[in-house]
Amino acid sequence: MLAPIAGFTDSPYRRIARRHGAGLVVTELVSAEGIVRMNRKTRDLLGFSDEERPIAVQIFGNGPDIMADAAAVVEELGPDMIDINMGCPARRVCASGSGAALLLDPNKIRAVTESIVKKVRIPVTAKIRIGWDVDTLTYRDTVRALEDAGVSLIFVHGRTRAQQYGGRADWNVIREIVEMTAVPIVGNGDIRSFTDAHERMAFSGCPAVMIGRGAIGNPWIFSGRTPTSAEVITQIKEHLDMMIDAYGDWGIMLMRKHFVRYIHAFRGAKKIRKEIVVSNDRDEIHEILDSLISA
Numbered sequence: 001m002l003a004p005i006a007g008f009t010d011s012p013y014r015r016i017a018r019r020h021g022a023g024l025v026v027t028e029l030v031s032a033e034g035i036v037r038m039n040r041k042t043r044d045l046l047g048f049s050d051e052e053r054p055i056a057v058q059i060f061g062n063g064p065d066i067m068a069d070a071a072a073v074v075e076e077l078g079p080d081m082i083d084i085n086m087g088c089p090a091r092r093v094c095a096s097g098s099g100a101a102l103l104l105d106p107n108k109i110r111a112v113t114e115s116i117v118k119k120v121r122i123p124v125t126a127k128i129r130i131g132w133d134v135d136t137l138t139y140r141d142t143v144r145a146l147e148d149a150g151v152s153l154i155f156v157h158g159r160t161r162a163q164q165y166g167g168r169a170d171w172n173v174i175r176e177i178v179e180m181t182a183v184p185i186v187g188n189g190d191i192r193s194f195t196d197a198h199e200r201m202a203f204s205g206c207p208a209v210m211i212g213r214g215a216i217g218n219p220w221i222f223s224g225r226t227p228t229s230a231e232v233i234t235q236i237k238e239h240l241d242m243m244i245d246a247y248g249d250w251g252i253m254l255m256r257k258h259f260v261r262y263i264h265a266f267r268g269a270k271k272i273r274k275e276i277v278v279s280n281d282r283d284e285i286h287e288i289l290d291s292l293i294s295a
């Protein structure tokens with residue numbers, strides 16, 4: 001499954017991940033308050049196409065009422081699931097009691113989740129971390145609260161909030177969670193290859209795993225295939241064209257961070273990287289990319 005990465009796993013990239021075999025994709029976190037007000041930015045974040053299915057829309061917020069209202073609006077858009085963000089470590093998000101801050105309050109987790117489960121007909125999932133910091137590993141209470149509230153599945157990122165994205169994900173804890181609950185658990189954290197994914201599933205007993213950073217610039221991680229240089233170039237060009245379709249010329253700017261991830265392992269990448277991230281011209285970028293294969 002493709003993990004949500006804000007700013008990267010938008011509709012074009014989710015389609016690419018599905019084409020390469022990702023079993024489920026998730027939108028980046030979308031604010032429940034934003035959804036209820038439904039401004040332009042929120043509408044863009046919530047957009048998806050049928051090709052992305054099955055897709056979960058991820059929402060964040062801090063109260064049972066606002067979250068249930070947002071979930072009802074989201075359900076109308078027709079996603080396959082609604083996911084509750086309980087892992088975002090950002091100060092701005094946690095300060096309002098949302099994201100990873102929920103991990104400190106199992107009663108609130110129960111209330112928020114229950115209100116959403118009651119409000120919508122589609123499955124409700126949650127994406128959690130294992131705790132706030134090493135001294136506050138809250139996963140047992142979190143998982144019990146989610147179970148009580150009736151979630152259909154839990155994504156577990158094996159880090160604490162304090163770790164942010166550093167250190168290592170703790171797959172021993174993920175395995176312990178699989179053993180303590182009947183709710184399906186999808187493990188997440190530090191999967192860098194197709195082989196890693198299968199090793200982590202075997203180790204933890206998770207029926208599926210979720211891949212974030214390891215999938216950026218490498219959608220082949222979902223199939224286990226090693227692409228030829230020509231295939232990589234074709235994929236980048238197609239991705240660029242999908243970005244332009246989705247965002248107009250702004251899509252070229254947004255594509256720059258993806259270029260770097262796709263080409264970092266190529267011979268001659270350094271030189272063309274400089275050219276490619278300053279070009280605003282689709283045809284010129286295609287030519288620069290083609291020069292990589294002949295290099």
Ligand SMILES: Cc1cc2nc3c(=O)[nH]c(=O)nc-3n(C[C@H](O)[C@H](O)[C@H](O)COP(=O)(O)O)c2cc1C
Nearest residue numbers: 003004005006028029127157189190191211212213
């Ligand atoms: C830049 C960035 C943005 C992220 N955005 C989200 C998000 O919107 N929602 C979410 O649940 N997790 C988000 N995550 C966390 C990832 O989904 C994932 O749990 C984490 O990166 C660990 O998995 P990985 O090692 O496979 O990347 C984000 C991570 C990064 C690095």
